[in-house]
Amino acid sequence: MVKPIKVGIIGCGVVGTGVVQILLEQKKLIQQKAGIEIEISAVAARNWNKKRFYEVPKNLQTTDWKKVIEKSDIVVELVGGVDVAKEAVVQALKAGKPVVTANKHLIAEYGKELVSLARENKTTILFEAAVGGGIPLIKVLKESLVSNNVEEIQGILNGTTNYILTRMEEDNLPFKEALKEAQEKGYAEADPTFDIEGIDAAHKITILANLAFGGFVDFKKVFVEGITNVEVLDIKLGRELGYTLKLLAIAKKNSKGQVEVRVHPTFIPMDNPLSNVRGVFNAVLFKSDYLGKLKLQGAGAGAYPTATAVVQDIVQLAKQLSCCGKTFDITPLGWKGKEEIPVAEDFYSRYYLRLDVEDKPGVLHQIAGILAEKNISIAGVLQQEWVLKFVNDKNSAIPLIILTHKAYESQIKEALKEIQKLPFVKKKPVLIRVEEERY
Amino acid sequence: MVKPIKVGIIGCGVVGTGVVQILLEQKKLIQQKAGIEIEISAVAARNWNKKRFYEVPKNLQTTDWKKVIEKSDIVVELVGGVDVAKEAVVQALKAGKPVVTANKHLIAEYGKELVSLARENKTTILFEAAVGGGIPLIKVLKESLVSNNVEEIQGILNGTTNYILTRMEEDNLPFKEALKEAQEKGYAEADPTFDIEGIDAAHKITILANLAFGGFVDFKKVFVEGITNVEVLDIKLGRELGYTLKLLAIAKKNSKGQVEVRVHPTFIPMDNPLSNVRGVFNAVLFKSDYLGKLKLQGAGAGAYPTATAVVQDIVQLAKQLSCCGKTFDITPLGWKGKEEIPVAEDFYSRYYLRLDVEDKPGVLHQIAGILAEKNISIAGVLQQEWVLKFVNDKNSAIPLIILTHKAYESQIKEALKEIQKLPFVKKKPVLIRVEEERY
Numbered sequence: 001m002v003k004p005i006k007v008g009i010i011g012c013g014v015v016g017t018g019v020v021q022i023l024l025e026q027k028k029l030i031q032q033k034a035g036i037e038i039e040i041s042a043v044a045a046r047n048w049n050k051k052r053f054y055e056v057p058k059n060l061q062t063t064d065w066k067k068v069i070e071k072s073d074i075v076v077e078l079v080g081g082v083d084v085a086k087e088a089v090v091q092a093l094k095a096g097k098p099v100v101t102a103n104k105h106l107i108a109e110y111g112k113e114l115v116s117l118a119r120e121n122k123t124t125i126l127f128e129a130a131v132g133g134g135i136p137l138i139k140v141l142k143e144s145l146v147s148n149n150v151e152e153i154q155g156i157l158n159g160t161t162n163y164i165l166t167r168m169e170e171d172n173l174p175f176k177e178a179l180k181e182a183q184e185k186g187y188a189e190a191d192p193t194f195d196i197e198g199i200d201a202a203h204k205i206t207i208l209a210n211l212a213f214g215g216f217v218d219f220k221k222v223f224v225e226g227i228t229n230v231e232v233l234d235i236k237l238g239r240e241l242g243y244t245l246k247l248l249a250i251a252k253k254n255s256k257g258q259v260e261v262r263v264h265p266t267f268i269p270m271d272n273p274l275s276n277v278r279g280v281f282n283a284v285l286f287k288s289d290y291l292g293k294l295k296l297q298g299a300g301a302g303a304y305p306t307a308t309a310v311v312q313d314i315v316q317l318a319k320q321l322s323c324c325g326k327t328f329d330i331t332p333l334g335w336k337g338k339e340e341i342p343v344a345e346d347f348y349s350r351y352y353l354r355l356d357v358e359d360k361p362g363v364l365h366q367i368a369g370i371l372a373e374k375n376i377s378i379a380g381v382l383q384q385e386w387v388l389k390f391v392n393d394k395n396s397a398i399p400l401i402i403l404t405h406k407a408y409e410s411q412i413k414e415a416l417k418e419i420q421k422l423p424f425v426k427k428k429p430v431l432i433r434v435e436e437e438r439y
Numbered sequence: 440m441v442k443p444i445k446v447g448i449i450g451c452g453v454v455g456t457g458v459v460q461i462l463l464e465q466k467k468l469i470q471q472k473a474g475i476e477i478e479i480s481a482v483a484a485r486n487w488n489k490k491r492f493y494e495v496p497k498n499l500q501t502t503d504w505k506k507v508i509e510k511s512d513i514v515v516e517l518v519g520g521v522d523v524a525k526e527a528v529v530q531a532l533k534a535g536k537p538v539v540t541a542n543k544h545l546i547a548e549y550g551k552e553l554v555s556l557a558r559e560n561k562t563t564i565l566f567e568a569a570v571g572g573g574i575p576l577i578k579v580l581k582e583s584l585v586s587n588n589v590e591e592i593q594g595i596l597n598g599t600t601n602y603i604l605t606r607m608e609e610d611n612l613p614f615k616e617a618l619k620e621a622q623e624k625g626y627a628e629a630d631p632t633f634d635i636e637g638i639d640a641a642h643k644i645t646i647l648a649n650l651a652f653g654g655f656v657d658f659k660k661v662f663v664e665g666i667t668n669v670e671v672l673d674i675k676l677g678r679e680l681g682y683t684l685k686l687l688a689i690a691k692k693n694s695k696g697q698v699e700v701r702v703h704p705t706f707i708p709m710d711n712p713l714s715n716v717r718g719v720f721n722a723v724l725f726k727s728d729y730l731g732k733l734k735l736q737g738a739g740a741g742a743y744p745t746a747t748a749v750v751q752d753i754v755q756l757a758k759q760l761s762c763c764g765k766t767f768d769i770t771p772l773g774w775k776g777k778e779e780i781p782v783a784e785d786f787y788s789r790y791y792l793r794l795d796v797e798d799k800p801g802v803l804h805q806i807a808g809i810l811a812e813k814n815i816s817i818a819g820v821l822q823q824e825w826v827l828k829f830v831n832d833k834n835s836a837i838p839l840i841i842l843t844h845k846a847y848e849s850q851i852k853e854a855l856k857e858i859q860k861l862p863f864v865k866k867k868p869v870l871i872r873v874e875e876e877r878y
Contacts, residue, residue, distance in 0.1 A: 018729075022586050022729055023586075026586045026587070026588075026729075029586065029588065030585060030586055031775070032653065032774040032775050032776060032777065033581075033585050033653070033769070033770040033774050034585055034769050034770060035775065128583075134729075134730045134731070134733065135733065136579055136582075136583040139578065139579075139582065139583060140575055140578075140579075142472075143575075143578065143751060143754070143755065144567075144575040144578060144747070144748070144751045145747070146469060146472050146473055146750070146751060146754045147461050147462075147465045147468065147469055147747060147750040147751070147754065148465070148747060149465075149468065214471060214472070273715070273736065276712070276715060288747075290457075290461055290465075290573075290743040290744070290746065290747045291573040291737065291738065291743065291744050291747040292573070292737065292738050292741075292743070292744060293737060293738070294573065294574065294735070294736070294737035294738075295734075295735070295736040295737060296733070296734070296735050296736075297712065297733070297734040297735075297736075298730065298731065298732060298733035298734060299730065299731045299732070299733075302731075304729040304730065304731070305729070305730050305731060307729065308583070308584070308586060308587060308727075308729045308730040309583070311585070311586040312582060312583045312585060312586070315582070315585045315586065315769060316582065316769065319767065319769055320763075323763060323765065323767045324759075324762060324763035324765070326762065326763070328758065328762045330472070330473050330754060330755065330758055331472040331473060335471040335472050336470070336471050336474060337471060338471065
C-alpha cells in the first residue's frame with residue numbers, strides 16, 4: 001500500500017474551491033489513472049463564513065497558512081497578489097516543500113528569485129494555471145518543445161478583453177458598453193484595470209517568453225497597450241480589409257538576437273489560426289524550429305479549468321514524490337547559462353494608420369511624402385466613399401486608411417509626429433499594429 | 440557531473456533519421472533546458488547504403504538491433520509494423536529498459552500486452568508520436584486531463600485524407616485526382632490503403648479512447664469507413680448547407696455506458712472548431728467534465744514534428760532515470776480496475792441522405808412515410824432547382840437531400856433498405872453522418 005500524498009491549499013477563492021472539489025470528487029479517478037492517493041491536509045482562508053460554490057469539509061478548514069505548510073507534502077498557493085502569497089511560497093520552498101501556484105503576477109515578477117530558492121532547497125515550483133487557465137501551455141512549452149528552439153509565440157491570453165473585442169465586432173458596441181456587459185456576465189472584475197490595460201496578458205507572455213527563451217525578461221521592459229482606446233470604427237474598417245482585431249500577446253526573436261515582448265491591439269488576417277478565437281476563449285500559437293506551428297485553444301479562465309491545471313501540477317509532483325521521494329521539473333525557469341533576455345526596445349511590424357483628414361486636394365500627396373522621407377513603404381491606401389457610412393458625423397473629417405509594409409515602430413512614430421502637424425489632419429492619428437502571419 | 444543517458448534507436452527511416460538529427464543538433468539545448476545529457480548509443484537499420492536527409496555518424500551505425508538494446512538505457516523503436524518492431528519492444532521491456540515508440544499499429548492492437556509487460560518489468564513504454572505526429576495529444580490526455588472524465592474526443596487524425604478532402608472541396612477535384620496529387624506531393628504513400636480507408640485514423644482514435652476511458656477497445660469493433668467513395672457533389676451540397684466534410688475520428692460515451700469509437704466522413708458545421716483545419720494539418724478536440732473543450736492543432740506527420748514528439752518522450756524518461764534511477768508514467772494504458780471498454784455497436788447521430796430520384800409527384804411523400812415509420816425525424820429537405828447546376832448529367836435522376844434529427848444508425852439503415860426498393864430511386868443512397876457540435 002502506497003502512502004497518500006498530503007496536499008495543503010493556501011487561499012480558497014474560486015480557484016481554491018475548485019481545486020478542493022476536484023481533489024475530493026475525482027480522488028478515485030486520479031487513483032485509477034495515476035496509481036496514487038492524494039489527501040487534502042488542510043485549506044487556509046481568511047474567512048470561512050463566506051459562501052462558496054462547494055463546501056470545504058470543516059475538518060480541513062484553517063485560517064493559519066503556516067500550519068498548512070507544516071502539514072503538507074505539497075503546498076498549493078492560490079491567494080493571489082504578491083504579499084501573503086509570496087511569503088507563503090518562500091516559506092514552503094525554504095521548508096523544502098514543492099509548490100504549485102496559479103499566480104501569474106508572482107511568477108512574472110519574482111520567478112527568478114523563487115526558482116533559485118526552489119533549486120537551493122532541492123524542490124520544485126510549478127505554475128501551469130498561471131497562464132492560459134486550463135490550456136496546458138506551460139507543460140507543452142517545457143516538455144513537448146524541450147528539443148526545439150521556439151521562434152515565436154502569439155497568444156490571446158486574456159478572456160475579458162477578447163470577450164469585449166468580440167462583442168464590439170459583433171454588435172458595434174462601444175468599448176464602455178461592452179465592458180459593462182462583460183462585468184454583468186462576470187467576465188470582467190469590478191476593477192477591470194489589469195485586464196483592459198493589458199497587464200494580465202503582459203504577465204502571461206512574460207512567463208511564456210522566459211520559458212521559451214531561457215532567461216528572465218525584465219517585466220518593466222514589456223511593451224503594453226490595452227484596449228481602452230479601441231474604436232468600433234477601426235474594427236469595422238479592419239473587417240473590410242480582411243482583418244479581425246485581437247489583443248495579441250507576442251514574444252519573438254528579432255534579427256539582432258533580442259526578443260520582442262509586447263501586448264497590444266493587433267489586426268490579424270481572417271486566415272490566421274487565432275482569428276476564430278471568440279468570446280472568453282484563449283489560444284496560443286507556438287512556432288518552433290522542428291515542430292513548426294502548434295496551436296492550443298480552450299478555456300483561459302474560470303474556476304474549473306484553472307483548477308484542472310492546478311491539479312495537473314499537483315498530480316505530477318505527487319507521482320514523483322510517490323515514486324522517488326523527490327520532485328523535479330523538465331524545464332525550470334532560467335536555463336543553465338542563461339540569465340537575462342535582451343528585450344527589444346523597437347519593433348518591426350506592419351501598421352494600420354487612420355488619419356482623419358479634410359477632403360481636399362494634395363492631402364495624400366503630402367502624407368505619402370512624409371512616409372517616403374522616413375523610408376516607410378505603403379502597402380495599401382483606403383479612402384473611399386463607402387467608408388463614410390461608418391462615420392457618424394457626416395460633416396467631420398473623413399478617414400484615410402494607410403497600411404504600411406514592415407517598418408520599425410520608431411520610424412512610424414516619427415512620421416506620425418510630422419503628419420500630425422499638417423493643418424488638414426484633424427485628430428490624433430490611430431495606429432494599430434498588423435501581424436500578417438498566416439497558417 | 441551527471442552521467443549521460445544512453446539512447447538507442449532501432450529503425451532509421453525518416454522519423455528515425457529526424458530523431459538522430461534532433462538529438463545530435465539540439466544536444467546542448469536539451470542540456471540547458473532539462474539539465475541532462477543524452478548520448479546516442481547506437482542506431483540500427485537494415486541498410487546503411489540508403490541515402491538519408493541527415494547523415495548518421497558511422498560509429499553509431501549497426502544492423503543488429505539486439506546490440507542496440509544491450510547498449511542503451513532507453514530503447515526507441517521506429518521500425519514500424521508489428522513484426523520486428525514488436526519483437527524488439529518485447530525484448531527491451533523484458534530487459535527492463537524503458538521504450539519509446541511512434542508505432543500506432545503496435546500500440547492500438549498490442550498495447551494491453553506491452554503495457555502489462557512493462558509493468559511486470561518495472562519499466563515504461565511511451566508513444567506520444569503514435570498519434571497526431573508533433574501534437575502532444577497523449578501527454579495532454581495523460582497528464583493535463585488526469586483529474587477529468589473525458590466525455591468525447593473528435594479528431595482529424597490523418598493528414599493525407601484531410602489534404603485530399605481539402606483539395607476536393609477547393610478545386611472540385613474528384614477523389615482519384617486529389618489522391619494522385621497527394622502522392623505527387625509526398626503526402627500519400629504509393630499504397631495509400633491505410634490512410635484512405637481510415638485504418639490509420641482508427642488506430643489513432645483507438646489509442647486515444649484507451650487513454651480517455653481507461654481500458655482497451657477491441658480494435659476489430661471500431662467502425663471504419665474511408666473516403667474512397669466520397670463525391671465532390673456531396674461536398675458542394677454540404678457547403679451550401681453550411682457544412683464542411685472531414686474524415687472525423689470520434690470516441691464518445693453514450694447514454695448506455697458504452698463508448699462509440701468510429702472513423703468516417705462527417706459533415707461538421709463551419710463554426711465547429713475543427714472546420715478550419717485544412718490540408719495536411721491534424722487537430723483534436725477533447726471534451727471533459729471540468730476543463731470543458733480543449734483543442735490542439737498542428738503538424739500531424741512529417742519527419743521533424745514526429746521526431747520532436749519522440750524526443751519529448753526520450754527526455755521525459757531520461758530525466759526520470761537521471762533523477763531517480765527509474766521511470767514512470769502518470770497515466771499508463773489500462774487503469775487499475777478497468778479492462779475492457781464496451782464498444783457501442785450502434786451510433787446515435789444526425790444524417791445527411793442523398794437520394795437520386797426521378798422528378799415526379801409523390802416521391803417525397805413516400806420517402807417521408809418510410810422515415811416516419813422508422814421513427815426518424817426530418818430536420819430539413821433540399822430539392823431545389825439550383826441543385827441541378829451541380830449535376831453533370833442533366834437527364835439523370837435529381838438529388839433529393841434529407842437531413843435527419845438524431846437517430847440510431849440501425850434505424851437509418853433499415854429505412855434506407857426500404858427506400859432503395861422504391862422504383863423511382865435510381866441509385867444507391869448516399870449516407871453521410873453529421874456532427875452538429877459547435878464551440
